[in-house]
Amino acid sequence: MTWTDAGTEPVGRVQRKRDKRIRQILTTAAELVGERGYEAVSLEDVAERLDVTKGSLYYYFPGKDELITAAIETLGDDWSSRLERLPAGQEGTPGQRLRALVREHVAIAVREYPAALRLFLVPSTWPDAQRTRIKELRRRHDRVFRAVLEEGLAAGDFAVLSADATLQCMHASMSQAPEWCGALRGRARERALDELTDTLMKLVAPG
Amino acid sequence: MTWTDAGTEPVGRVQRKRDKRIRQILTTAAELVGERGYEAVSLEDVAERLDVTKGSLYYYFPGKDELITAAIETLGDDWSSRLERLPAGQEGTPGQRLRALVREHVAIAVREYPAALRLFLVPSTWPDAQRTRIKELRRRHDRVFRAVLEEGLAAGDFAVLSADATLQCMHASMSQAPEWCGALRGRARERALDELTDTLMKLVAPG
DNA sequence: GCAAAGTTTGACTTCGTAGTCAATACTTCA
DNA sequence: TGAAGTATTGACTACGAAGTCAAACTTTGC
Structure with a gap:
């Protein structure tokens, strides 16, 4: 994607402001798309949540497709590098x-990317x-988990039938x-996430 | 839903033919919706796959919403009662x-309801x-699995942190x-489903 | 303060899809 | 065979959402 790149010039106030606006747009778009799905979200919906009008979005992005793709890319990038x-x-x-990786992953998911997570679920739709x-x-996410899994397998701490x-x-x-715990708050949510984490750890238990 | 009910009169050839047509429509609709999602499927798509025109669908159903709801209901019912x-x-x-339940469930899913399964994934969208x-x-599906799980827990054959x-x-x-194994065929697919089943059985392993 | 650059607007066109319906074709059965 | 019942068609309307754009507004730097 190139329409957001400013090349290599020094980044001034104007550019930074532009970047910030773009991030707002991408975050809002990702939120909405996560909540309702690609087709069910209109750019008017996105614009409304941002308190602007649709035309404004077209100033930054050539179209819906590019906007949503950029949203997935940007938010996905943040999330991936955090995980890595x-x-x-x-x-x-x-x-x-x-355990820490799983726990943190679900915590981030539920807390910060509740909607975005749905992105992963059914690529084919x-x-x-x-x-x-x-x-x-x-x-990219898989790679992070796989590395730790293989380490554990090599050390004999884990046993699995199939890493895949x-x-x-x-x-x-x-x-x-997020679909189960999204509605929970506070300690109840933390407990649910702990249970989920511990349950998943059984998958790699030796013996 | 009542527009498909014929009341309690004896079911003649005509009615049976009608029912059959309705099933064709529902199956096709479920297929398409499973593949692409609710919003992305138009009734014209459904009609085309059935080699009829859109108007024909409106002869059987008052609208898209009712058609898709009926599709979910009917196919879901079949599947659930089979599972039960x-x-x-x-x-x-x-x-x-x-183990048999899990194995059969994924087998049915991948073989017969590959698309329909996606229905379950993200209810919120x-x-x-x-x-x-x-x-x-x-x-309804949960209930079937829960029953066997609780039996195993009572017998001391299973151990879990949280049944939920x-x-x-x-x-x-x-x-x-279906998202992973859908592309596989023959023995490769069977092996993948076996691995998946065995992996999931670790979740209830005692010790 | 003012010109240039950057941003937003709202009215506009285009397009696809839901839903309607009178006309037509097909089926059934007396 | 033909009349009544059943199913299908295709042309139609309505509507919402994508995308366009000239004009208006705001910000920046001199």
Whole structure:
């Protein structure tokens, strides 16, 4: 995507303001699309939530497709890199690290990307452009989990029948988290996420 | 829904033919909606796949909403009752029965309702009318699994931290099955489904 | 303060899809 | 065979959402 790139010139106040506006738009769009799905969201809906009119969005993006694709990309990028940074700084056994990773992943999902998570669930129902991005994004998340999983397997701390199947189950379950816990608040939610995490850890339990 | 009910009169050839046509329509609609999602499917798409024109669908259904709702209901009913019949006829330990249930569920899903399964994944993105049905449907499936799970827990064959979390993980993972294995054929697919089943059985493993 | 650049607006066109309906074709059965 | 009942068609309207754009408004830098 190139219509948001400003090239390599120094970034001045104007550009920063523009970037900020673009981020607002992308965040709002991702929110809405996560809530209702691609087709059910109109640019008028997005504009309304931003207190502007539709035409304004076309000033920043050539069309709906590009806007939504950019939203998936940007938010997905944030989320992925956050996830990728996690295991690096962690200490302890692979078991402790995997647990922390799962726990943090669902926490982020439920707290900050409740809607966006739905992006991952059914790639095949998305239009082509978005489907591709979503699959990439998913692969990237998978990689983080797979690394820790394989470490644990090598160390003999984990045992699985199939790394693929295990990761698929984890991924599917984590993606559903906002759907179950989204309505809960406070301690109830934390407890639900703890239970989910511990339940998923059984998937890699040895013996 | 009452526009398909014929009351209690004896069902003649004409009525049977009508019912058959309605089933064709519902099956086709469910297929398409499963593939692309509610909003992305037009009644013209459905009509085209049936080699008729849109107007014909309005002869049987008052509108898109009712058609899709009926499709979810009918196919969901078939599937649910099939699932409900399974554990009754089974022998063996709860472990064997749960495994059979999971295995059969994913097999049915991937083989016969590959698209329809997506219905379950993200209820919140559906229009109200459908969302309600989908949640009901899901509750019904849950009940079947929960019964066997609780039996196993009572017998001491299973151990879980939280029955809810366990069922959620199973459900989420099974729902995703068509997304992973849909492309596989023959033995490769069977093997993938076996791995998935065995992986999920770890969720209830004691110890 | 003012000109240029950046941003927003609202009225506009275009297009696809839901839904309607009178006319037509097909089925059934007396 | 033909009349009544059943199913299908295709042309129609209504409407909402995508996308366009000249004009108006706001911000920035001199």
